[in-house]
Amino acid sequence: MSDNNHLCLLGLIFLSSLLTGVSGVDDDHVFISSGEDVRLPCNNALHDCTSTTWLYNRFSHSEAVELIHLGRKKDTESHERLSLGSDCSLNIRNISTEDSGSYICQQWTGEKRDQQQEPDARVYLHVxxxxxxxxxxxxxxxxxxxxxxxxxxxxxxxxxxxxxxxxxxxxxxxxxxxxxxxxxxxxxxxxxxxxxxxxxxxxxxxxxxxxxxxxxxxxxxxxxxxxxxxxxxxxxxxxxxxxxxxx
Structure with a gap:
């Protein structure tokens, strides 16, 4: 392949990544009314949810909170309202306005579950x-x-x-x-x-x-x-x- 063709191909790949988002997975937007139950999809799930980790951010400047770590719930304020679906989706009961924010589903693989499988899957929850x-x-x-x-x-x-x-x-x-x-x-x-x-x-x-x-x-x-x-x-x-x- 000539240098010009190679540069053109790289340009198309870069443009495609911009159009589809950095993560490569389309962001989801979920809308719910306060007091309802909600399911947040994990669009990068593998066959085994023991590789799944869910992170939560209330605001862009806030520190991420780990809700689910490798398929297990963490001890958080919302612990009792959370559950992991068979498809690795995150289920939240009795939604409040404080639950709105950005949720990220990650997959960690390898023998020690220390290798992150790209891309992340992000869900924006609007209440x-x-x-x-x-x-x-x-x-x-x-x-x-x-x-x-x-x-x-x-x-x-x-x-x-x-x-x-x-x-x-x-x-x-x-x-x-x-x-x-x-x-x-x-x-x-x-x-x-x-x-x-x-x-x-x-x-x-x-x-x-x-x-x-x-x-x-x-x-x-x-x-x-x-x-x-x-x-x-x-x-x-x-x-x-x-x-x-x-x-």
Whole structure:
């Protein structure tokens, strides 16, 4: 092979690595609502999960925490909520906003399990959470609902949202996207990871539902539904329910 052809081949290999990511394995993005259970896939798994190690980073500047070491759970705060699937996936029960972040699945081989098998497989876990400005509500009260997406941040929330085309929306019971008008005030934070809905409740709002949805590249990935339970008609706090979309 001529030198020119050799250089051209190397250039194509380098370009391919840039397009597919440094790891060579496409990064996964998993969206879930707080309180749900989740499965994080390990896309580089070998036939034996005793070679599998899972690492976790909450933020880009935080130190990595080892959750699974060569197929065995480590003694961490989330120890009791973790389990390893037969396909080496990481299962986490009762997700909280603190679980959002970057998860890396590694494979270690060799007689002493001291040789890392490339590439790593990375999963970004995004957690959707809704809260209300009031716990006891009634007609005539101005209520603000806050929908926040907790993610792994390299620099800022806006950085990951814009690069991955992640969006948050409030929709009504018919699935129609809500926009600011005389009834509703919809506003987003500067980094686009919090979207709020403010409205003054009416008598007929009892049992009304508003839903916050998160989309990734125009596909709904998860949602949380807020159901109005007026204290004047029902002696209970507002109800929240969540629905995981297609991943």
């Amino acid at each position: 959707l959470h809704v809260s209300s400005s009031h716990t006891e509500i009634s007609a005539g009260l101005s209520v603000t609902l806050f929908c926040q997406l907790y993610s792994y941040h390299r620099v800022s929330c806006d950085d990951s949202v814009s690069s991955e085309r992640i969006d948050l929306f409030w929709v009504n019971q018919a699935g129609v996207k809500l926009r600011s008008d005389s009834r509703y005030q919809i506003s987003s934070s500067s980094d686009h990871c919090i979207i709020s809905l403010n409205t003054t409740l009416l008598n007929e709002d009892h049992n009304r539902e508003w839903r916050c949805e998160v989309t990734h590249r125009d596909q709904v990935k998860s949602s949380v539904t807020y159901t109005v339970k007026s204290s004047a008609q029902a002696d209970s706090t507002p109800e929240l329910s969540s629905t995981e979309g297609n991943a």
